[in-house]
Structures are given as structure tokens and as C-alpha cells.
Amino acid sequence: MPRTDPLKNIRIVLCETSHPGNIGAAARAMKTMGLTKLHLVQPQRFPDPEANWRAARATDVLDKAKVHETLDAALHGVGLSVACSARTREIAVPQSGVREVAARAIAVARSQSVALVFGNETFGLTTEQVNKCGVLATIPANPRYPSLNLAAAVQVFAYELRTAAQENDAPTLEPRLAPHEDVERFYAHLETLMTEVGFLNPEHPKKLMPRLRRLFARARLEPEEINILRGIIKALSRSNR
Amino acid sequence: MPRTDPLKNIRIVLCETSHPGNIGAAARAMKTMGLTKLHLVQPQRFPDPEANWRAARATDVLDKAKVHETLDAALHGVGLSVACSARTREIAVPQSGVREVAARAIAVARSQSVALVFGNETFGLTTEQVNKCGVLATIPANPRYPSLNLAAAVQVFAYELRTAAQENDAPTLEPRLAPHEDVERFYAHLETLMTEVGFLNPEHPKKLMPRLRRLFARARLEPEEINILRGIIKALSRSNR
Structure with missing residues (x-):
């Protein structure tokens, strides 16, 4: 049986991104960690020269990016969707740290699609968007200034995914999840x-x-x-x- | 005995940075993880409005940044200095992964100053600069495109430092379960x-x-x-x- 690279089964979903530069920087962050699938839900400006400039040599990720009207469309066929958010709030979905969620995402991604979902730079994810995901993951941060730049947050998540993929080469038994x-x-x-x-x-x-x-x-x-x-x-x- | 916050004992040293935007983004990355001490060795343009813009609400880190003529000056009083570099090469110092180095840096920083040293965006650290450090740490990356943006690399290191600092005294949050x-x-x-x-x-x-x-x-x-x-x-x- 050929082994799948779990990183190839993981998509990054950016919702309603305001600045095209952040989309480009996110694409670069993805590619440095071996992620290639970028999905955009209603980006304010895309494609855009600023995105290409900030992507450096990761413009291939931008070229293949898919643009959607709704988050549901971006999550079609996905087994595990992770809401990536700094805000703690009253939410429906279970919460987890980045490291735990990365290990789980890699385990699922050995056989099924996984999505990491990021919100708008200023407002983050809406409660409705978070509730569409299976788990909420938060980067541990300075409580007095927890606002990571969007691409920096993508970099941290992508780094943890790559580290988890390398650490845990042994396939774990992850049940098949409903789409x-x-x-x-x-x-x-x-x-x-x-x-x-x-x-x-x-x-x-x-x-x-x-x-x-x-x-x-x-x-x-x-x-x-x-x-x-x-x-x-x-x-x-x-x-x- | 009062407990010192080890993060307060860790400085980020940026050498010969070309783009002031990267200095600002690095300051923001630092502050989100509770790091406050920024040292700059011969920055090409600093201070600069572009740095302030990209720092968002971390301009206080820029305001307190210290500018030096030499790396030696920036490392004055430092117990452990870490060269942060993507390039593998013939070097004198021991090599380590980010996670291991973060644990060690936190242990040292409970009583002494620690420095994380980053090179120029295009050329990285020179061999001479690396050899001034006690250890070389590399972020595991896609071998075909390992070039993280400077501020993104600072974000990953700072995140690992914060995580290492918290791991010792983190109470686990176990929800109340039904009998x-x-x-x-x-x-x-x-x-x-x-x-x-x-x-x-x-x-x-x-x-x-x-x-x-x-x-x-x-x-x-x-x-x-x-x-x-x-x-x-x-x-x-x-x-x-």
C-alpha cells in the first residue's frame, strides 16, 4: 500500500481575509512546512500583486488556491475541521491546544481531508463559523496581547503539523469520520x-x-x-x- | 523565593535586517508570546514607519529596542546564545531542534540571560556569527523550500519558548463529567x-x-x-x- 503524505491532505481555509499581503505570507508559511492546499472564502482582494510579492517563491500555492462563496463549500468532503482562533468564548465545539490538535489532524489526514480554518484579521472567526468546525484550537499567547498576525498563526500551526507528521510516522488507527x-x-x-x-x-x-x-x-x-x-x-x- | 518569568530574560537579536517591516513583524511576534527585549545589529533602516506599521500594537517593543554595532555587543551578559538558521553547513557549534533548544533556553533563562540570534533575510547568519553562539537551532522545514520569513521564524521560536515555559506549571482543564x-x-x-x-x-x-x-x-x-x-x-x- 502506498503511503500518503498527510500534509497533502490538509487544507488551509482563510475566511474573509482583508489584506492580500497576508494571503501571500500565509502561502509562504504553508509551503515552508510542506502544505500546498489553500482555500479562500470571500477574500476582499484576490488575486493581487501584494499577495504575490509577500508569497516570495510560494506563488504556486496562490496559483492553485480555490476561492469559495461559503465556508461550507470550502469544507466539502472534510473529515476533521479545526477552527483556529485566539479568542476564548462561549462556543459549542470542544477546545484544544495547537500541539494536541496537530497530532490528531495528522492522524486523520493519513486517510481523510482535514481543514484548518482562520478568520478575518480584525474580527477572527464568527461563532457561526467556529460552530461548523469539529474542534477549536488556540495558540497559547500573551493574554495582554494575544493577536498574532494571520500568516504568523498559519506558520505556527503549519510548523506543528509538520513536526507531528515527522514525529509520528507510525500510522495510528484513526476511525473514518463522517464528511x-x-x-x-x-x-x-x-x-x-x-x-x-x-x-x-x-x-x-x-x-x-x-x-x-x-x-x-x-x-x-x-x-x-x-x-x-x-x-x-x-x-x-x-x-x- | 520569587519566581522569575524566564521569558523576561530572553532577548531576540536580529542581525543586519534589510526590511524594516520584518523588524516590526518580529516585534509583534515577540510580544504575542510575552517576549519584550529586542536587539538589532546594524539594521539597514531603523527606526522606520514601515516597522511601526507592521508592529501593530507592539510598538513598545520597538521603542525599547537596542541598536548595536556588533553581535558581540548584542550578546553582552548572555549565558546561552542560540543561532537560529535554516541552513545546514559546516559549523563548529552543536546543532539542535527548536523544541529541545526552547526547553534548554527556558531552563537557563530562569537565572541568566539568553539570546536567540537571527540573520539577514537573504543571506542568513554568517559562519562567523554562528560560531559566536553556543548552539545552532533549525526549524524543521520543507527541504525544497525551507525559507521562512524572518518574522515567521521568530514567531515559531517565540511560540516554542512560551510553550516550554508553560509546560511545567500548566494545570489541565478537565471538564466535570456526568455520574x-x-x-x-x-x-x-x-x-x-x-x-x-x-x-x-x-x-x-x-x-x-x-x-x-x-x-x-x-x-x-x-x-x-x-x-x-x-x-x-x-x-x-x-x-x-
Whole structure:
């Protein structure tokens, strides 16, 4: 069996980036660590000469970059998505350090696509964007000035990924994970069912769906489990009619 | 004995930097990791508005930066000096990885000054400069494109220093977990509900419950989550009658 380079299965997703220079610098940071797949969600200016200049000899990464309208489109087919954010906040998904998440990302990336998702330079990721990811990872930083430059944050994550890939050459047994779009469909069905039976009031949803997302994100759903859960929801909806 | 913050004892030394923007970005990278002491050996342009712009809210690090004529002057009083270089070459000093060197630097910095020395953007450190240091450290990188941006390299080293400093005294954050009996009660309710709606046939249960147990065991349910799940089941049972 040919061995896959896990770094080739990892994409960097930059959401709503303001400065093209940061996109170029991120591409350079990626390439120095052996990452090649760049996905951009609604970049403000791209392509742009400033991006090419800051990319130095990593313009090939920019040339192959894919631009998307939505984060869901950028995460299509992804097994594990990591929200990379400095902000600690009330969120649905489990939290982790960079090093732990890198080891896990490499293990998954030996057989499935992994995405690292970064937000806008000023505002970071929205809560909605974070909640679409399976885990939130934060670079340990100076609490009085935790604001790493976007490309610098990409560099740290990419460095930890490369280090993890080298340290752990032995393939670990990582279960196959359900793709992003199937998990989202499950959440949508669950939400509909709970609304039907009156457990969820769409006018006052409170934190119900984020809490359930957090629970299932920790479980890291496998494809068969998604099938079981959707089967249960279907049976409940039928009996409810 | 009062504990010294080892990060306060570590200086970043940038030699013959060409672009003031890189000095500013390095200052920002330092401050995000709690480093404050910047030393510059013959910078081409400093101070400079470009440096201040790229430093963002780390201009205080630039304001306190010390400019020297020679590397020796910048290393005055330093116990351990680390040459940070991507290039492998014939050198006199011992070589090490970033992580190992960071642990050692932190240990030394609890009582003595430590310096991390970075070379010019294009030419790196000269052999003479490397030989003035006690150890050479290299960031593991893509052999076909190992050229990290200067500030990105500073970010990786600074991140490893902060991580090494924290590793000793980091309390682990373990969430509160639901007690066994509550989890079991949840499983029992779930099983009853699924039997009621015909999804589970008690005569032929297959592996349904063990699979669901496995899923929720991975999630490691918290007390509030158990309450939410039991609330959902109650709502579903009611609507089912």
C-alpha cells in the first residue's frame, strides 16, 4: 500500500481575509512546512500583486488556491475541521491546544481531508463559523496581547503539523469520520424534529443547537453512526405524524 | 523565593535586517508570546514607519529596542546564545531542534540571560556569527523550500519558548463529567423511546445500543448535557403518545 503524505491532505481555509499581503505570507508559511492546499472564502482582494510579492517563491500555492462563496463549500468532503482562533468564548465545539490538535489532524489526514480554518484579521472567526468546525484550537499567547498576525498563526500551526507528521510516522488507527456535509444534514434534521415536538422554540432557541453540536463534535461521528442517528430521527418523525 | 518569568530574560537579536517591516513583524511576534527585549545589529533602516506599521500594537517593543554595532555587543551578559538558521553547513557549534533548544533556553533563562540570534533575510547568519553562539537551532522545514520569513521564524521560536515555559506549571482543564448512574438512566430512556417508535426491536436488537453507547462514551457526557438529552427524550415520548 502506498503511503500518503498527510500534509497533502490538509487544507488551509482563510475566511474573509482583508489584506492580500497576508494571503501571500500565509502561502509562504504553508509551503515552508510542506502544505500546498489553500482555500479562500470571500477574500476582499484576490488575486493581487501584494499577495504575490509577500508569497516570495510560494506563488504556486496562490496559483492553485480555490476561492469559495461559503465556508461550507470550502469544507466539502472534510473529515476533521479545526477552527483556529485566539479568542476564548462561549462556543459549542470542544477546545484544544495547537500541539494536541496537530497530532490528531495528522492522524486523520493519513486517510481523510482535514481543514484548518482562520478568520478575518480584525474580527477572527464568527461563532457561526467556529460552530461548523469539529474542534477549536488556540495558540497559547500573551493574554495582554494575544493577536498574532494571520500568516504568523498559519506558520505556527503549519510548523506543528509538520513536526507531528515527522514525529509520528507510525500510522495510528484513526476511525473514518463522517464528511462535513453529512454531519450538517444530521443537525438540520435534528433541529427540525425538535421544533416539531416543541422542544425547540425557533423564537427562543437559547443555546440548544450549539450545545448539541459541541456534544457530537466531541464524539467525532463516524459515517455509520450518522446513518443510525438519521434512522432514529426518521422513525421518530414518522411516529410523530 | 520569587519566581522569575524566564521569558523576561530572553532577548531576540536580529542581525543586519534589510526590511524594516520584518523588524516590526518580529516585534509583534515577540510580544504575542510575552517576549519584550529586542536587539538589532546594524539594521539597514531603523527606526522606520514601515516597522511601526507592521508592529501593530507592539510598538513598545520597538521603542525599547537596542541598536548595536556588533553581535558581540548584542550578546553582552548572555549565558546561552542560540543561532537560529535554516541552513545546514559546516559549523563548529552543536546543532539542535527548536523544541529541545526552547526547553534548554527556558531552563537557563530562569537565572541568566539568553539570546536567540537571527540573520539577514537573504543571506542568513554568517559562519562567523554562528560560531559566536553556543548552539545552532533549525526549524524543521520543507527541504525544497525551507525559507521562512524572518518574522515567521521568530514567531515559531517565540511560540516554542512560551510553550516550554508553560509546560511545567500548566494545570489541565478537565471538564466535570456526568455520574455513571445518570448516563445509564439516559441510555435506558433512549432504549425505551426507540422501542416505542419501532426503531428498536427487542427481539432483534442487533448492535444498536452498544453502538450508541460507544458514540456517547467518546463524547464523555457532562451533567448539563445529560439534562438536555433527557429533556429531548421526554418531549419526544410525550408527542408520541
